[in-house]
Amino acid sequence: MRQILILLFFFYPIGGIAQQTDVVDFLEIRANLTVIPFQKSIEGGIHLKFRTLKDVDSVYLDAVNMEKTSLDIDYQSVKVETSNDKFWIIGKFKKNQEYKTSFSYQAYPQQTLYFTDDQIWTQGQGKYTSHWLPSIDDMNDKIEFDLNIAVQGRENEIISNGTLANMQFAGDMKAAEYQMNHPMSSYLAALVIGDFRKKEITSASGIPIELYYKPEDSLKAEPTYRYTKEIFDFLETEIGIPYPWQNYKQVPVRDFLYAGMENTTATIFSEAFVVDSIGFNDRNYVNVNAHELAHHWFGNLVTETSGSHHWLQEGFATYYAHLAEKELFGDDYFYWMLYQSAEQLKELSDAGKGESLLNPEASSLTFYEKGAWALHILRELIGDDAFKSAIRSYLEKYKYRNVSTEDFLAEVRASTAIDISQWEADWLNQSAFKAMQAFNSLSKSDFMDRYFQVSSLRSGPVSQKIDALRNAIESNNDFIGQEAVYQLSGEDRFVTHFLYEKALDSDNLYIRQAVAVSMDGVSERLKEKYEGLLHDKSYLTIETALYNLWSSFPDDRERYLNDTERIIGFQDKNVRQLWLALAIITEGYRTNEKTDFVKELRNYTGSDYSFEIRQKAFNYINDLGLYDDVVIDNLIQASVHHNWRFRNASRKMLSGKMKDSDIRETIEAKLDQFSEKEKQFLNSKLKTE
Numbered sequence: 001m002r003q004i005l006i007l008l009f010f011f012y013p014i015g016g017i018a019q020q021t022d023v024v025d026f027l028e029i030r031a032n033l034t035v036i037p038f039q040k041s042i043e044g045g046i047h048l049k050f051r052t053l054k055d056v057d058s059v060y061l062d063a064v065n066m067e068k069t070s071l072d073i074d075y076q077s078v079k080v081e082t083s084n085d086k087f088w089i090i091g092k093f094k095k096n097q098e099y100k101t102s103f104s105y106q107a108y109p110q111q112t113l114y115f116t117d118d119q120i121w122t123q124g125q126g127k128y129t130s131h132w133l134p135s136i137d138d139m140n141d142k143i144e145f146d147l148n149i150a151v152q153g154r155e156n157e158i159i160s161n162g163t164l165a166n167m168q169f170a171g172d173m174k175a176a177e178y179q180m181n182h183p184m185s186s187y188l189a190a191l192v193i194g195d196f197r198k199k200e201i202t203s204a205s206g207i208p209i210e211l212y213y214k215p216e217d218s219l220k221a222e223p224t225y226r227y228t229k230e231i232f233d234f235l236e237t238e239i240g241i242p243y244p245w246q247n248y249k250q251v252p253v254r255d256f257l258y259a260g261m262e263n264t265t266a267t268i269f270s271e272a273f274v275v276d277s278i279g280f281n282d283r284n285y286v287n288v289n290a291h292e293l294a295h296h297w298f299g300n301l302v303t304e305t306s307g308s309h310h311w312l313q314e315g316f317a318t319y320y321a322h323l324a325e326k327e328l329f330g331d332d333y334f335y336w337m338l339y340q341s342a343e344q345l346k347e348l349s350d351a352g353k354g355e356s357l358l359n360p361e362a363s364s365l366t367f368y369e370k371g372a373w374a375l376h377i378l379r380e381l382i383g384d385d386a387f388k389s390a391i392r393s394y395l396e397k398y399k400y401r402n403v404s405t406e407d408f409l410a411e412v413r414a415s416t417a418i419d420i421s422q423w424e425a426d427w428l429n430q431s432a433f434k435a436m437q438a439f440n441s442l443s444k445s446d447f448m449d450r451y452f453q454v455s456s457l458r459s460g461p462v463s464q465k466i467d468a469l470r471n472a473i474e475s476n477n478d479f480i481g482q483e484a485v486y487q488l489s490g491e492d493r494f495v496t497h498f499l500y501e502k503a504l505d506s507d508n509l510y511i512r513q514a515v516a517v518s519m520d521g522v523s524e525r526l527k528e529k530y531e532g533l534l535h536d537k538s539y540l541t542i543e544t545a546l547y548n549l550w551s552s553f554p555d556d557r558e559r560y561l562n563d564t565e566r567i568i569g570f571q572d573k574n575v576r577q578l579w580l581a582l583a584i585i586t587e588g589y590r591t592n593e594k595t596d597f598v599k600e601l602r603n604y605t606g607s608d609y610s611f612e613i614r615q616k617a618f619n620y621i622n623d624l625g626l627y628d629d630v631v632i633d634n635l636i637q638a639s640v641h642h643n644w645r646f647r648n649a650s651r652k653m654l655s656g657k658m659k660d661s662d663i664r665e666t667i668e669a670k671l672d673q674f675s676e677k678e679k680q681f682l683n684s685k686l687k688t689e
C-alpha cells in the first residue's frame with residue numbers, strides 16, 4: 001500500500017500544484033527530541049499545526065531518510081506516510097481550516113546534525129534541517145518552532161532557538177524545552193549540546209544575551225566576545241527597529257563548517273574565533289559577531305523568497321557589520337575594509353568574471369561584498385535619512401515574512417525623490433563591478449587619499465621615495481605604515497635599513513608585523529631590534545619572527561626556542577606546532593626530549609583535536625617526514641571528515657602517500673579495521689592510484 005501511495009504522489013504531487021506554500025501554511029512544529037550520541041541518531045515526537053489554503057488531501061514535511069515510528073492515537077483520521085525525503089500527511093483537508101497531527105520518528109542524519117568530540121551541533125542553511133527534524137526546506141513557509149531536546153549527561157548545556165522555558169532531569173538524562181514566539185524559516189532551526197559555561201549580559205533595550213564558552217576557555221571569554229553589547233546596541237539604534245526576537249545566544253563549536261551561522265537567537269560560530277587578548281589583535285570575532293547578529297533582521301526577520309535575492313541577506317549583514325566596525329574602530333578601518341573588497345571585486349570583474357547581484361549562482365564575494373558596496377553607494381546617493389527610513393519601513397512591512405529585491409526597492413523609492421534607476425542598473429543588474437565609482441567614493445576619505453598617495457609610489461625606485469616612506473611609517477597609521485614597509489621588500493638593504501629600523505621602533509603592532517611578514521632574511525644590524533618581535537602581542541608576528549630568526553641565526557637557535565617554549569598561539573596552536581617542528585630538527589637541541597616532541601606533534605593529527613590543529617600537524621608531519629601508522633590512520637580518518645576543506649586537503653596528502661608502496665601495503669593489510677565510510681574511500685583510492 002505504501003509503495004502505491006508513493007507512486008501516486010510521484011505522478012500527481014499534491015494535485016499537480018508545484019508550490020506547497022500555495023496549499024498549506026505550517027504554523028507550528030513542536031518537537032520532543034532525544035539525541036543519542038553513541039549511535040549518532042535522533043528520535044522524537046512531532047506535534048504539527050497547519051492551516052490549509054485549499055481543499056487538499058495531502059500535504060508534506062521534508063524528512064530525509066526518516067522512519068515514522070508511531071502515529072498519535074488522537075489523530076487517527078489523519079494518516080502519515082513515509083517516502084525517501086518526506087512525511088506525507090494524508091486526510092480530507094478543507095480550505096482555510098487548521099489541523100493538528102502528531103507522530104514519532106527516528107533518523108540517523110548523514111549531514112546537518114554533527115557529532116564532534118563531545119559536542120553536538122547543527123548547520124541548517126545549505127545542509128537542510130530536514131535531515132534531523134521534519135520541517136520545510138522551502139524558505140517561504142515560516143513556522144514557529146518549539147524544541148524540547150533531551151540528551152544523556154547532566155553536565156551538558158542544551159541550546160536551541162528561543163527561550164528556555166523548562167528544564168527536566170530524569171536519571172542521567174537532561175531535557176531543555178525551548179519556545180519561540182515568532183515564526184521563521186526551517187533552515188534557522190538549530191541545536192547545540194556540549195559542556196559549556198556562559199556569561200550573561202543584557203542589551204541597552206533589555207534583551208538577555210548569553211555568551212557560551214568551554215570551561216577551559218574561561219579566560220578567553222572576554223576577548224572572544226569583546227564589544228558584543230556595543231555591537232548589539234549599535235545595530236538596534238542604527239537599524240531603527242528593535243531586535244525582533246526574545247533573546248540572543250552565541251556558541252562556539254568544534255570543526256564548524258563556516259565562520260558563523262545566524263540560527264535565530266542561537267548563533268553558532270567556529271571555535272577558531274575563541275581567542276585570548278593577544279589573539280584578539282590578529283583575528284577576532286567582532287566582524288562575524290556583528291554579521292550574524294545583523295542577519296537577525298536581514299535574513300531571519302525578512303527572508304529571501306529565492307536565491308536571486310540572496311544579497312538581501314548577505315549583502316545587508318556584511319554592510320551592517322562594516323558599520324558596526326566603523327563605530328568601534330573608526331572611519332579609517334571602515335574605508336579600509338571597503339577598499340579591500342573593492343580590490344577583490346575589481347580583480348574578479350577585470351578577469352571578465354563579474355557577477356550581477358541578482359544572479360542566484362553568484363559567488364560569496366558578490367553576495368557579501370558587492371552587496372555591501374551597493375548599499376554603501378545607495379546610501380551616499382539618497383542620504384542617511386532616506387536610507388534609514390527605507391530600511392525601517394521595509395523591515396516593518398515585511399517582518400516575519402519573505403521578501404524580494406523589488407520589495408526593498410519599492411520602500412527605497414517611497415522614501416526619496418531621487419531617481420535610483422541608474423543605481424539599480426549599475427549595482428544590481430550589471431555584472432561588471434563599478435570600480436571607478438567605488439574608488440571615487442573611497443577617495444572622499446582623507447585617510448584613503450593619503451593611502452593612495454603612498455601606494456602610488458610602489459613602482460618607483462626606493463631612493464626617490466625615502467622621505468615619503470619615512471613619513472608614512474611615522475604616521476603610525478596601521479594601513480599607511482604597513483604599505484610603506486611592504487614597499488621596502490626586496491630593495492637594497494643599505495638604503496632601507498634605517499626605515500626598517502624605524503618600523504621596528506614603532507609602537508604600532510601592525511607596522512611591526514609588516515616587517516615580520518615582508519622582510520626577507522634578518523640582517524645582523526637589525527637582529528637585536530627584530531628579536532623584540534618575539535614578545536609582540538601578536539601570534540602571527542611571533543610565529544613569523546621565530547621562524548625567520550631561527551633561519552637567519554643558527555648559533556642562536558637554542559636561545560630562540562627556549563624563549564618561546566611556552567607560547568601556544570591561536571586555537572590551531574600555530575606557535576606551539578612551529579616550535580615543535582623547529583625543536584625536532586634543531587641539531588643538538590634537548591636530544592633526550594626529541595621523542596616527546598615528535599609524539600606531541602603526531603598526537604595533534606588525532607581526532608581529539610580540532611581540524612585546524614590537525615591540518616597544521618599533518619603539514620608539519622609531511623614536511624618533516626614523520627609519518628607512522630597512527631598518523632596514517634588519522635589521515636585516513638581525516639579523508640572522510642565532514643568539513644570539506646579539511647577532507648580535501650587530507651585526501652590530497654593521502655593520495656601522495658599512497659604512491660609509497662610500503663604505506664599502500666600497510667593500508668591494504670588492515671582495510672577491515674576502518675569504518676565503512678573510510679573503507680569505501682580507500683577502495684576507490686587503491687583502485688585509481
Ligand SMILES: [Zn+2]
Binds near residue numbers: 313
Ligand atoms: Zn551571512
